[in-house]
Amino acid sequence: MARKIEIDNMVTVGSLATELDLPATKLITELFKNGIMVTINEKIDIDTASILVDELGLEVELAPRQIPASEISKPTQSQRQNPKLEPRPPVVAVMGHVDHGKTSLLDKIRSSNVVAGEAGGITQHISAYQVERKDRKITFLDTPGHEAFAAIREHGAVLTDLAIIVVAADDGLKPQTLEAIRFATKAGVKMVFAANKIDKEGANIDRLKQQLAEQNLLPEDWGGQTIVVPVSAKTGEGVDKLLDMVLLVADLEGLEADSHGPAEGLVIEAHMEKGLGPVATAMIQQGVLNQGDFLVAGSVYAKVKVLNDSRGQEIKSAGPSTPVQISGFKSLPEFGDSFHVVANEKEAKAQSMANVKSDAHSSNMTSTEMLRIISRRTTVDELKVLIKADVQGSLASVIDSIKSIDNDEISTRIVGSGVGNINENDVRTAAASGAIIYGFNLTLPPATKRLATENNVSVRLFKIIYELLDDIRAELENMLSPELVTTELGTLKVKGIFKTTKTEVIAGGEVLKGTLRSPAKARVIRDKQEIAKVEVTGLKRGPQDASEVQEGELCGIDLVTENRLQLEEGDRLELYTEELKDRKL
Numbered sequence: 059m060a061r062k063i064e065i066d067n068m069v070t071v072g073s074l075a076t077e078l079d080l081p082a083t084k085l086i087t088e089l090f091k092n093g094i095m096v097t098i099n100e101k102i103d104i105d106t107a108s109i110l111v112d113e114l115g116l117e118v119e120l121a122p123r124q125i126p127a128s129e130i131s132k133p134t135q136s137q138r139q140n141p142k143l144e145p146r147p148p149v150v151a152v153m154g155h156v157d158h159g160k161t162s163l164l165d166k167i168r169s170s171n172v173v174a175g176e177a178g179g180i181t182q183h184i185s186a187y188q189v190e191r192k193d194r195k196i197t198f199l200d201t202p203g204h205e206a207f208a209a210i211r212e213h214g215a216v217l218t219d220l221a222i223i224v225v226a227a228d229d230g231l232k233p234q235t236l237e238a239i240r241f242a243t244k245a246g247v248k249m250v251f252a253a254n255k256i257d258k259e260g261a262n263i264d265r266l267k268q269q270l271a272e273q274n275l276l277p278e279d280w281g282g283q284t285i286v287v288p289v290s291a292k293t294g295e296g297v298d299k300l301l302d303m304v305l306l307v308a309d310l311e312g313l314e315a316d317s318h319g320p321a322e323g324l325v326i327e328a329h330m331e332k333g334l335g336p337v338a339t340a341m342i343q344q345g346v347l348n349q350g351d352f353l354v355a356g357s358v359y360a361k362v363k364v365l366n367d368s369r370g371q372e373i374k375s376a377g378p379s380t381p382v383q384i385s386g387f388k389s390l391p392e393f394g395d396s397f398h399v400v401a402n403e404k405e406a407k408a409q410s411m412a413n414v415k416s417d418a419h420s421s422n423m424t425s426t427e428m429l430r431i432i433s434r435r436t437t438v439d440e441l442k443v444l445i446k447a448d449v450q451g452s453l454a455s456v457i458d459s460i461k462s463i464d465n466d467e468i469s470t471r472i473v474g475s476g477v478g479n480i481n482e483n484d485v486r487t488a489a490a491s492g493a494i495i496y497g498f499n500l501t502l503p504p505a506t507k508r509l510a511t512e513n514n515v516s517v518r519l520f521k522i523i524y525e526l527l528d529d530i531r532a533e534l535e536n537m538l539s540p541e542l543v544t545t546e547l548g549t550l551k552v553k554g555i556f557k558t559t560k561t562e563v564i565a566g567g568e569v570l571k572g573t574l575r576s577p578a579k580a581r582v583i584r585d586k587q588e589i590a591k592v593e594v595t596g597l598k599r600g601p602q603d604a605s606e607v608q609e610g611e612l613c614g615i616d617l618v619t620e621n622r623l624q625l626e627e628g629d630r631l632e633l634y635t636e637e638l639k640d641r642k643l
């Protein structure tokens with residue numbers, strides 16, 4: 059009968075070890091074997107702990123400890139009383155194939171349409187900002203690719219109202235365009251197509267429209283509903299029209315939010331900043347956020363100390379669809395955490411604490427992920443990687459994107475990850491586990507570089523997420539066992555046997571179909587049954603050696619056999635080649 063032990067929903071490795079009467083190192087080692095790097099003070103969730111207990115073969119059943127109701131203070135989130143709904147700016151993501159002009163278009167829009175006041179002062183990490191068009195605001199998410207978009211979606215929030223899909227008119231729809239279309243369609247996000255680079259000679263809007271029509275996206279002027287705006291991010295032509303279309307679609311969607319109550323929103327980036335401590339970029343979805351408000355984001359809380367707009371200028375308050383930078387967090391919130399304002403610090407503390415207790419997902423590793431790893435351990439090859447990035451948002455989107463590359467045969471195991479410079483500890487971890495270190499938007503300090511070289515650890519730095527992912531994909535493809543590709547050549551009907559030894563047959567016959575080549579392999583078929591497999595080492599047309607013989611021709615054929623083969627007149631030889639081919643993911 060299994061012993062029953064009550065533990066908290068989230069439990070540190072140390073206290074679990076105490077409960078189980080085991081040395082903590084034993085648990086840490088077992089977790090490590092499963093690719094989970096934890097220290098004694100880190101928390102795992104109860105499901106992970108249960109799997110761990112099973113893996114260790116312990117006769118123990120873990121049950122969640124009951125938390126007295128008085129200790130839990132339920133979040134007041136979304137309990138809006140009589141919200142006063144008003145139109146709000148649309149939140150727009152720009153997506154599209156690499157090099158089609160996403161960055162240029164965003165730059166153009168930003169430089170010519172910044173919200174009243176001077177341009178500039180755009181702080182480095184702001185990944186969302188607002189522009190103004192005809193006295194109305196549009197919020198742009200400057201995501202490092204649709205990975206980030208997908209990551210935000212995966213975290214359960216629909217942040218984006220509309221996607222501008224940039225397609226270079228001289229290049230047409232490309233794989234990442236199609237991917238962007240799929241994303242937007244799946245997410246139920248409206249699309250506006252920017253047919254970019256119309257200043258270029260090869261630009262062909264009609265061809266682009268044709269391609270869209272083939273994707274069931276019939277352009278408006280062809281009788282459909284898909285909006286296509288020709289633009290040039292270089293000259294600026296069409297950009298205002300594009301923004302007008304965005305506003306039009308927003309109007310049709312009837313986007314509204316409560317613009318008076320307490321704020322709710324989503325953390326879209328978080329990082330440490332010198333002098334300010336943890337700083338988050340957040341998007342307000344409902345209500346108004348004021349300086350001095352208390353807010354809870356997952357298991358952390360903040361008293362909003364400095365509230366900045368996307369240009370880095372201090373503001374007193376911000377309403378729906380506004381991207382802001384918030385300082386005053388007690389610790390770093392997580393990318394994708396939703397936040398809401400509460401009445402006071404006591405409430406903020408209580409709610410964030412309750413989230414630590416109840417939020418199983420705040421652990422780096424959830425039970426499903428652990429199960430996945432365990433079930434894969436024996437069947438799948440793994441590429442081990444350690445990921446570092448400049449900010450939490452990029453890190454989350456890199457990690458989420460990496461997970462999406464896995465397939466049944468091969469996977470990436472993340473042995474470590476974090477925000478900030480690649481340090482010597484990372485190199486040691488990578489060396490111990492045989493991992494490649496990937497750095498996103500980082501540089502490599504010389505001392506770390508030296509240590510990496512000494513330890514034969516490969517460190518790869520990227521500034522573009524696609525390139526990082528392509529590199530991982532290439533590594534994974536190298537690990538895939540090559541595929542055996544069989545190509546059928548043709549069939550020979552045996553008409554005479556000239557010589558038979560223990561390992562060789564020389565015969566003659568007629569090519570019934572196809573073109574025979576040598577060297578090749580052949581199946582020997584008698585009465586529709588395969589009786590042997592042989593190697594074809596030579597072909598002869600008359601007395602001459604031939605490299606190939608065609609259908610209808612007579613030829614001689616040299617075969618090498620494993621065992622003595624008594625070939626007979628009327629047997630058929632089916633010739634084929636086998637080739638090992640590298641596989642793609």
Ligand code: GDP
Nearest residue numbers: 155156157158159160161162254255290291292
């Ligand atoms: P992204 O990868 O989609 O962000 O593309 P970029 O904005 O980096 O643009 C890729 C290249 O196309 C750059 O060399 C740009 O200067 C160029 N480009 C972008 N938009 C235009 C345009 O409207 N006209 C022309 N001629 N070049 C453009």
